[in-house]
Amino acid sequence: MANVAIIGAGNVGSNTAFFIAERNIGGVLLYDLDAGAARGKALDMMEAAPIRGYQYSIDALDSIEQTRESRMVVIAAGAGREPGMKREDLYARNMPIVDDLAAQLRDYDGVVLIATEPVDLMVMRFHQQSGLPRTRVIGLGGALNSARLRHVLSRCLNITTENISATVIGRHSSAMIPLLEYSRVNGIPVTVLLDEETRERVIQETRTAGDLIVEMSQRASSYYGPSAVAADIAQAVLWDTHRIMPVSFVWDGYYGVSDVAMSLPVVLGRDGIERVLEPRLDKERTSALVESARELEKIRAGRKEQQQ
Numbered sequence: 001m002a003n004v005a006i007i008g009a010g011n012v013g014s015n016t017a018f019f020i021a022e023r024n025i026g027g028v029l030l031y032d033l034d035a036g037a038a039r040g041k042a043l044d045m046m047e048a049a050p051i052r053g054y055q056y057s058i059d060a061l062d063s064i065e066q067t068r069e070s071r072m073v074v075i076a077a078g079a080g081r082e083p084g085m086k087r088e089d090l091y092a093r094n095m096p097i098v099d100d101l102a103a104q105l106r107d108y109d110g111v112v113l114i115a116t117e118p119v120d121l122m123v124m125r126f127h128q129q130s131g132l133p134r135t136r137v138i139g140l141g142g143a144l145n146s147a148r149l150r151h152v153l154s155r156c157l158n159i160t161t162e163n164i165s166a167t168v169i170g171r172h173s174s175a176m177i178p179l180l181e182y183s184r185v186n187g188i189p190v191t192v193l194l195d196e197e198t199r200e201r202v203i204q205e206t207r208t209a210g211d212l213i214v215e216m217s218q219r220a221s222s223y224y225g226p227s228a229v230a231a232d233i234a235q236a237v238l239w240d241t242h243r244i245m246p247v248s249f250v251w252d253g254y255y256g257v258s259d260v261a262m263s264l265p266v267v268l269g270r271d272g273i274e275r276v277l278e279p280r281l282d283k284e285r286t287s288a289l290v291e292s293a294r295e296l297e298k299i300r301a302g303r304k305e306q307q308q
Helices: 011-022 035-046 064-069 086-102 118-132 142-158 196-217 224-238 283-307
Strands: 004-007 028-031 059-061 072-075 111-114 138-139 243-254 255-270 272-276
Touching: 004 011, 004 064, 011 035, 011 224, 011 283, 028 035, 028 064, 035 059, 059 255, 064 086, 064 243, 072 224, 086 118, 086 196, 111 118, 118 138, 118 142, 118 243, 118 255, 118 283, 138 255, 142 196, 142 224, 142 243, 142 255, 224 243, 224 255, 255 283
Parallel strands: 004 028, 004 072, 028 059, 072 111, 111 138
Antiparallel strands: 138 243, 243 255, 255 272
């Protein structure tokens, strides 16, 4: 029985499978509407197994129903961003895909990880349409943003990323909130190591990192970073590591916000979110979270109005 089923064999889906195999996290089942693409990529990666030492298999699926054999499903299906597009611009285009998958996974008893953009809105939509517990529907969100913050900090400080821990919360957009006071270099707060001007530059670079990749490459959204983060989250769930990571999920009263998905640090295990950690925030940041929640509600409400 495979441990992870990945729906969507495009750039994010296939690279997530690759990273999971490279790290020997668990077995992978790959599904795509283009069955040949899924089979071809699975075979291609498995032919690297004798050289790379994969301990688990990567196999292609013929139907969504077979994903129920997995302990975790990664949804990487849907369109990616193009230059000039905001993540929210993909909501109408990708929502029917997520709705269809939610209907087919309505009584699934594993953990669902959403990589399809816009992540926060798709987490909200999948949770609503599937009826699965909010603790078992999560999105890349803050985990990807935090990885990007670690990269920016490593470049500014000229040190390896393995010495850096970083936390980004809130919406997966330019409104994200990098928490530099909760980010450390071997236990030392980065606020001690960076002057105010550099701190502001770090925050701005982190917020625009995804946009920059799209604009520089002049193609669809980034995929190596999201895929690596998806593999990281898969490891935390499959191995029941109780690792703390910021992920997107539907909030239940945090900072006065409910029924909207954004990112906060959580403890991840085999059943998804085991515990939510609430960083101590000032009034300005709390207000920013509330405003982000309102914006997400407006986008969702706007789509509802169009359907009526």
